[in-house]
Amino acid sequence: IKEQLARNPLIELTDQTDRICGSCPNNEAGKCKTAEKVADYDRRVLEACDLHPDTLIHWKEFEKLVDEKILRVGKRGQICGDCQWTELCI
Numbered sequence: 170i171k172e173q174l175a176r177n178p179l180i181e182l183t184d185q186t187d188r189i190c191g192s193c194p195n196n197e198a199g200k201c202k203t204a205e206k207v208a209d210y211d212r213r214v215l216e217a218c219d220l221h222p223d224t225l226i227h228w229k230e231f232e233k234l235v236d237e238k239i240l241r242v243g244k245r246g247q248i249c250g251d252c253q254w255t256e257l258c259i
Contacts, residue, residue: 177229184211184222206252213248214239 170189174180186201195202215221218234239245245258252258 174228177227179225180228180231182215182220182222182224182226182231184208184215210249210252217244217248 186196186199186204190196190201193201195207201207211222214235217238218231219238220226220231220234239248249255249258
């Protein structure tokens with residue numbers, strides 16, 4: 170997936186289980202064990218970036234929005250600071 174994203178594809182934003190979730194230990198047969206928590210993270214990210222589910226956007230544009238509207242302004246912790254994977258993002 171990282172190699173595909175490096176080519177800057179057009180992606181569809183979703184607030185459901187997707188290909189990135191494929192290897193997550195919380196993904197049980199396509200259903201997330203922590204769906205409510207993840208949906209809240211997704212909602213917060215989309216709101217911060219002024220985007221909506223089902224939006225088509227190029228990866229690099231989305232990456233730039235997240236960087237500008239969440240990471241650079243210090244909002245990562247309030248959006249998803251209690252995530253079990255937070256250590257990977259610090």
